[in-house]
Amino acid sequence: MSTIRENIEKIRENIAEAAVRAGRNVSDIRLMGVTKTVDDARIMEAIEAGIDIIGENYVQEGKRKIEKMGKTLEWHMIGHLQSNKSKYAIKLFDLIHSVDRMSLARELDKRSGNAGLKTKILVEVNVSGEETKSGVRKENALSLIKEIAGLRNLAVQGLMTMPPWFDNQEDARPFFVALRELRDRIIEEDLPDVVMKELSMGMSGDYRVAVEEGATIVRIGTAIFGERVY
Ligand SMILES: *Cc1c(COP(=O)(O)O)cnc(C)c1O
Numbered sequence: 001m002s003t004i005r006e007n008i009e010k011i012r013e014n015i016a017e018a019a020v021r022a023g024r025n026v027s028d029i030r031l032m033g034v035t036k037t038v039d040d041a042r043i044m045e046a047i048e049a050g051i052d053i054i055g056e057n058y059v060q061e062g063k064r065k066i067e068k069m070g071k072t073l074e075w076h077m078i079g080h081l082q083s084n085k086s087k088y089a090i091k092l093f094d095l096i097h098s099v100d101r102m103s104l105a106r107e108l109d110k111r112s113g114n115a116g117l118k119t120k121i122l123v124e125v126n127v128s129g130e131e132t133k134s135g136v137r138k139e140n141a142l143s144l145i146k147e148i149a150g151l152r153n154l155a156v157q158g159l160m161t162m163p164p165w166f167d168n169q170e171d172a173r174p175f176f177v178a179l180r181e182l183r184d185r186i187i188e189e190d191l192p193d194v195v196m197k198e199l200s201m202g203m204s205g206d207y208r209v210a211v212e213e214g215a216t217i218v219r220i221g222t223a224i225f226g227e228r229v230y
Contacts, residue, residue: 001019001154003064003226004042004046004049004224005049007046007223007224007225008015008031008033008046008049008050008051008224009029010051011207011220011223012031013225014111014207014208015029015031015207015208015211015218016128017208018207018208018209018211018212019211022137022211022212022213022214024211024214026103028216029211029215029217029218030052030053030216030217030218031056031218032051032053032055032078032134032217032218032219032220033046033053033054033055033220033221033224033225034054034074034203034219034220035053035054035056035065035079035221035225036056036057036058036061036079036221036222036228037056037161037228037229037230038221038228040068040069041122041161042225043056043069044069045118046224046225047069047073047082051073051138051224052073052074052075052076053074053075053076053217054073054075054088055075055076055077055078055092055097055219056075056076056077056078056079056124057077057078057079057080058079059066059077059081059088059089061086062077062092062093063088063092066092069147070157074094075092075093075094076093076094076095076097076201076217077089077092077093077095077096077098077099078097078160078219079098080098080134081096081098081104082100083097083103083104083107084107084181084184086104086107086108086110086111087111087114087115088118089108090108090111090112090119091115091117092117094120094197095120095121095122095157096108096119096120096121096122097121097122097124097135097160097200097219098110098122098124098134098160099121099122099123099124099125099134099154100123100124100134100135100144100146101136101149102124102144102147102148103140105121105138105144105147105148105151105154106151107143107152108121108153108154109151109152109154109172112153112154113147113152113153117153118153118155119153119154119155120155120163121148121155121157121159122140122156122157122159122160123136123144123145123148123156123158123159123160124161124162125137125138125141125159125160125161125167125182126138126161126192127161127163127175127178127179128163128164128175129181130164133162133193135160135161136163137208138178138182138197141159141182141186142182142185142186142189145189145191145194146189146191148194149191149192149193149194149208152193154193155193155194155195156191156193156194156195157195157196157197158183158196158197158198158200158216159179159182159183159186159196159197159198159199159200160198160199160200160201161175161176161179161200162199162201162203162218163176163201163206166205166206169205169206169209170194170204170209171210172206173213174186176201176202176206176209176210176213176214176215177213179199179201179213180199180213180214183196183199183214184190184196188209198216198217199214199215199216199217200215200216200217200219201215201217201218202215202218202219202220203218203219203220203221204220204221204222204223204224207220207223218228
């Protein structure tokens, strides 16, 4: 058995155990393979081992891989998105996790309208407030989402976050809790075209805790593919 397949099976077990601990249904949690810098042969191995969502950080790199590997699985955009790449992003990706400002949302909406598409997005929230992080600040998230709700060609599906990196994954828990509580707060608003079904949170170092706190998509790179070589 390949290492990639073994890694994926181990992660699936860990997700299942975390789901049980939290009294959640394991089928409510999807495992994304994050493939920035990963070569095509290894991505194919992951797909053969059952990975059916691939997350890409860059539009160009994603475009090349999608053209090669096809649309038989879901491709998600998880990296910082420049507005001028919007017209490509809406056609390539099934879900864009990284919408964090109104200027980007407007551009995605306009391009989606031109293409006759309704684009599914998540709003990326910077729950830690670190200056270097992308994502809308937690305190500004609700007003951003209210504004996005007025755009007819976008459909908000939930929230995404990336907590600070910690040695001990327990330290990430408050940030996951904060995202879940924010989701619950937004659900109360009952906004048009806003459903809060996805919580995209948890990476290689902290996905177990993220699952315990309600993640519906965990985004895993190194724990599947090994350390990235840039
Ligand atoms: C790279 C990346 C990941 C995966 O990180 P790992 O620690 O390698 O699992 C997840 N989410 C985003 C947004 C990323 O850029």
